[in-house]
Amino acid sequence: MQEARVIIGVMTNSGEPAIWETGGGYTKTGKAVIVASAEGRKKVPVYIRKRGRLANSDHALIPVKVGDVVIFADHHNEDFCIEVFKIKKISDPILKSQFVVSPDTELVFLISVDKIHFFDFGQWDKRGEPSNTMMAAVNAAKEKALCYHCREPHWVRKEEDHV
Numbered sequence: 466m467q468e469a470r471v472i473i474g475v476m477t478n479s480g481e482p483a484i485w486e487t488g489g490g491y492t493k494t495g496k497a498v499i500v501a502s503a504e505g506r507k508k509v510p511v512y513i514r515k516r517g518r519l520a521n522s523d524h525a526l527i528p529v530k531v532g533d534v535v536i537f538a539d540h541h542n543e544d545f546c547i548e549v550f551k552i553k554k555i556s557d558p559i560l561k562s563q564f565v566v567s568p569d570t571e572l573v574f575l576i577s578v579d580k581i582h583f584f585d586f587g588q589w590d591k592r593g594e595p596s597n598t599m600m601a602a603v604n605a606a607k608e609k610a611l612c613y614h615c616r617e618p619h620w621v622r623k624e625e626d627h628v
C-alpha cells in the first residue's frame with residue numbers, strides 16, 4: 466500500500482543531502498514543502514534565506530537522512546491535498562545535468578520516498594491518520610500553504626532549542 470517516488474535533493478556546501486522548506490499562499494491557492502524528523506519533529510536547517518525574492522520561495526535548507534519525513538501540502542480555497550512521505554534511500558551524489566538541463570558541475574541526490582499518509586477529498590486514506598506529533602508538522606505545512614506571500618520557514622528548529 467505504499468507509493469514510491471523520487472525527490473531531487475540538493476547538496477549543501479559540506480556535501481550533505483538536503484531539501485528546501487519552500488512555498489506559501491496566494492489569494493486562493495497555496496502549496497508548501499516542509500521537512501521533519503521520523504516522528505514529525507522540527508529539524509535544524511543549515512541555512513535560512515534572508516535575501517533575494519523570498520515570497521513563496523525556498524526558505525530553509527534542511528539536511529536529511531533515511532527515515533526523515535517530507536510533507537507536501539497543496540490547497541485550493543482551503544480544500545487540501547496532503548502527502549506525507551518517508552525517506553527510504555538516498556543515492557550517492559550524481560550530476561544533475563544527467564537528467565535535467567543544469568550547470569555541468571551541480572551535484573544532487575536522488576531521494577527515494579514512500580508515501581505513508583495521504584489526505585484528499587476531506588479525509589485521510591486507509592493508510593491512516595498521522596500521529597499527534599506528525600500532525601503538528603502536517604499542520605505547519607498547511608499553515609505555510611495558507612501563509613500569504615510567505616517569506617520565512619515554518620517548521621525548523623533553532624540550534625539552541627531543546628528537542
Ligand SMILES: [Zn+2]
Nearest residue numbers: 612615616617
Ligand atoms: Zn509564512
